[in-house]
Amino acid sequence: xxxxxxxxxxxxxxxxxxxxxxxxxxxxxxxxxxxxxxxxxxxxxxxxxxxxxxxxxxxxxxxxxxxxxxxxxxxxxxxxxxxxxxxxxxxxxxxxxxxxxxxxxxxxxxxxxxxxxxxxxxxxxxxxxxxxxxxxxxxxxxxxxxxxxxxxxxxxxxxxxxxxxxxxxxxxxxxxxxxxxxxxxxxxxxxxxxxxxxxxxxxxxxxxxxxxxxxxxxxxxxxxxxxxxxxxxxxxxxxxxxxxxxxxxxxxxxxxxxxxxxxxxxxxxxxxxxxxxxxxxxxxxxxxxxxxxxxxxxxxxxxxxxxxxxxxxxxxxxxxxxxxxxx
Numbered sequence: 001x002x003x004x005x006x007x008x009x010x011x012x013x014x015x016x017x018x019x020x021x022x023x024x025x026x027x028x029x030x031x032x033x034x035x036x037x038x039x040x041x042x043x044x045x046x047x048x049x050x051x052x053x054x055x056x057x058x059x060x061x062x063x064x065x066x067x068x069x070x071x072x073x074x075x076x077x078x079x080x081x082x083x084x085x086x087x088x089x090x091x092x093x094x095x096x097x098x099x100x101x102x103x104x105x106x107x108x109x110x111x112x113x114x115x116x117x118x119x120x121x122x123x124x125x126x127x128x129x130x131x132x133x134x135x136x137x138x139x140x141x142x143x144x145x146x147x148x149x150x151x152x153x154x155x156x157x158x159x160x161x162x163x164x165x166x167x168x169x170x171x172x173x174x175x176x177x178x179x180x181x182x183x184x185x186x187x188x189x190x191x192x193x194x195x196x197x198x199x200x201x202x203x204x205x206x207x208x209x210x211x212x213x214x215x216x217x218x219x220x221x222x223x224x225x226x227x228x229x230x231x232x233x234x235x236x237x238x239x240x241x242x243x244x245x246x247x248x249x250x251x252x253x254x255x256x257x258x259x260x261x262x263x264x265x266x267x268x269x270x271x272x273x274x275x276x277x278x279x280x281x282x283x284x285x286x287x288x289x290x291x292x293x294x295x296x297x298x299x300x301x302x303x304x305x306x307x308x309x310x311x312x313x314x315x316x317x318x319x320x321x322x323x324x325x326x327x
Contacts, residue, residue, distance in 0.1 A: 033066040035277075037263075038079035038091035042072050045202045045294055046092045049123060049261065052291030056284050057277065065276060077107065084114055089269050090277075094126065095260040095307035096157075096236040102310045116267040118313035120274060121281070122306035124294040125240040127258035128165050129199045130220040131186070131211055136195035138218075141226050145169050147195040150178040150185040158182065162198040164234045165257065168226055183207065190215035200259065202294040203242050212247040219247070221254040230257050238307050243297065260307030267313070274315030282323050300325060 037053060040046030047070060054068035071088055073079050079091035080101045093101070100106045104113035132138035136147060144166065151166070152158030159177075166172060178185070178194050185197040186207055201208060211217040219242055222230070231237055234257075242254035265274060281288050282300070289295050304312060304320045312320070320326040 035066050035068040035090065035273075036088040037068065037070050038073050038082050038088045039070045040073055040075045040079075040092065044075070045124070045126075045205075046075065046261065047072055048292050049294065050092055052288065052295060053263070053277075053281065055291060056288055057280055060280055062276075080108065080114065080117075081111075083117075083264065083266060084111070086266075089273075090120065090263060090265050092123070092261055093264055095122070095262050095309060098262055098264060098307075099236060099309035117310045118265050118267050118269075118274075118316075119308045119310040120263040120265050120313055120316045121278060121303050122308060123261040123263060124202045124298065125238065125258045125260055126200050126202050127240040127242060127256050128161060128237075129201055129203075129205075129208060129242065129256065130165075130196055131189060131199065131208065131217040132196040132220050133189060133192065133194075134216045134218055138196055138220055140220065141166070141168060141222055144196055144220075145172075146176065148178060148193070149176055150180050150188060150194045150197040152185075152198065153179045153181060156181075158198070158200055161200055161259070164237065165198065165222075165230055167233060168229055186211045186217075189217060196220065202261070203246050204293050209247055212249065216249070219250060219254045222256050224255070227255060227257055236307065236309075262307065264310060265313055269313065269315075271313070271315035271318065274313045275319045276315075278316045278319035279322070282319065282325075 035057070037050045039050035050070040054070055057065070057068045073082065076093040076097040079088070079093050080097060082088045083091045098117065098119065100108045101114040102117050104111060108114070138144060138147060149172070151162035178188070180188055182197070182199055185194065188194045189197050190211060199208070227239055231239065236259060237257045238260055240256055240258040242250065242256065244251055244253045285300060289298055304316070304325055317326060
């Protein structure tokens with residue numbers, strides 16, 4: 001039996017992708033170069049966003065360009081491990097993980113700096129979304145003081161993010177910060193067990209939609225002053241918004257902050273390959289925005305650098321410069 005290039009490429013990084021990727025035991029087709037994009041769980045947002053990238057690239061009339069395939073995964077951390085191992089050449093990661101990987105800090109300190117990490121494109125925002133019960137009398141961040149707020153499990157990425165956003169309130173007692181994971185937190189909100197929950201999601205989001213329609217949960221925005229202070233203290237965060245009309249009853253834009261989903265690669269991926277990817281997405285940018293509601297708010301000017309920590313890959317840099325997005 002001939003083992004395809006896909007199998008050969010996945011073997012070195014199997015530890016990173018064991019829970020993500022199942023190799024077929026059937027005979028494989030002849031070796032063909034592929035573009036593998038690490039994404040996320042099939043019920044999350046990274047998977048369809050990666051699918052949107054591949055759909056557009058695979059629709060090009062370019063016989064010499066390798067086919068693009070999405071690889072489901074456990075998210076940013078697994079994608080970075082697989083990218084570093086060479087199992088995949090492209091990955092979707094949150095911009096804070098991009099910074100931690102590049103520097104070899106936090107949960108990635110054991111692996112050391114990922115000096116060959118390169119940025120390709122900044123994509124959709126993953127907004128910090130505060131949902132409150134309609135009867136909890138929470139109209140702004142200050143109203144969360146003394147309320148039952150679910151900010152995610154202690155030590156989780158969500159809890160750290162929530163604490164950064166809640167920092168203007170001062171240190172909240174542990175009793176005010178429930179530790180439920182997001183799926184349980186929304187049920188607790190609708191059941192009246194908590195007054196508000198803090199999430200980090202791209203919009204529109206099915207779970208948020210369910211909470212808004214099931215128990216009339218209300219998104220709580222941040223003031224300009226609060227956003228300025230939070231952004232000054234948390235360099236990974238950027239200003240984001242939930243557009244008016246995204247959910248029933250949300251008639252005004254909700255101002256908040258958030259992280260950025262980014263497409264990354266390695267320095268050893270050929271310049272012409274990365275340039276082709278970026279140029280193709282720029283050439284069909286309107287179609288790309290239409291592939292998924294989360295991509296509708298993308299701005300061309302933000303693609304090269306919004307929330308970016310790693311250096312741009314030279315191929316991406318060439319494509320952006322040709323499109324007038326870089327000097």
